[in-house]
Amino acid sequence: MSLRAYNSKRKFEGTPEPQGKVGRAGRDLIFVVQRHHASNLHYDFRLELGGTLKSWAVPKGPSMNPKDKRLAIAVEDHPIDYATFEGDIPVGNYGAGHVDVWDRGTYEPIGENGDVISTTEFAKHLDEGSIKFRLNGKLLKGDFALVHIKKDEKTWLLIKHQDEYATAEDYDSETYAKKGSLAYTAARNNERGLKKQDTENHPPKR
Numbered sequence: 001m002s003l004r005a006y007n008s009k010r011k012f013e014g015t016p017e018p019q020g021k022v023g024r025a026g027r028d029l030i031f032v033v034q035r036h037h038a039s040n041l042h043y044d045f046r047l048e049l050g051g052t053l054k055s056w057a058v059p060k061g062p063s064m065n066p067k068d069k070r071l072a073i074a075v076e077d078h079p080i081d082y083a084t085f086e087g088d089i090p091v092g093n094y095g096a097g098h099v100d101v102w103d104r105g106t107y108e109p110i111g112e113n114g115d116v117i118s119t120t121e122f123a124k125h126l127d128e129g130s131i132k133f134r135l136n137g138k139l140l141k142g143d144f145a146l147v148h149i150k151k152d153e154k155t156w157l158l159i160k161h162q163d164e165y166a167t168a169e170d171y172d173s174e175t176y177a178k179k180g181s182l183a184y185t186a187a188r189n190n191e192r193g194l195k196k197q198d199t200e201n202h203p204p205k206r
Contacts, residue, residue, distance in 0.1 A: 002052075022080075023051055033045050033061075035061075044058070052077040069157045073154050142163040143163050
């Protein structure tokens with residue numbers, strides 16, 4: 001797994017993000033979901049595989065309701081150390097904004113029948129465009145799938161499987177966001193609202 005794309009997009013003298021190094025988190029495979037308010041608010045869903053974190057940007061965040069098919073856009077692999085990253089990425093840097101860990105834990109790659117499979121087989125399924133996995137986090141638990149849509153190479157769907165952890169209730173990831181994250185977003189939205197109002201009240205001269 002290469003971190004070339006990750007490293008090429010960042011100037012590490014200007015961002016607190018970890019430099020890209022291939023590694024291993026520990027005995028168990030990890031996953032992490034990070035709430036990232038950059039130019040737009042989204043959630044980054046990451047699975048450890050082959051020494052890096054395979055990553056997808058999920059605009060609406062994960063859901064524990066199987067009826068929700070959440071859009072997930074594949075992005076560049078991230079280093080394992082990124083799983084614990086929280087903080088502010090300064091303006092002028094790629095992905096400038098605020099990052100918080102929303103959920104994290106371990107996961108198991110599984111096959112069609114729900115049995116645990118090897119990472120080699122899991123990587124093959126990833127290349128084929130359909131993976132299934134069992135999450136053990138604080139918020140996300142049970143079986144999930146990521147399915148590639150043939151529309152383009154980056155577009156996937158993140159789907160919760162029906163199991164004992166699933167819910168039939170409406171699920172909003174923002175309900176479980178940290179207070180600091182919500183405060184940051186409120187401030188950003190308020191600032192945008194004031195700028196929009198100022199523009200409307202004082203339109204640029206032509």
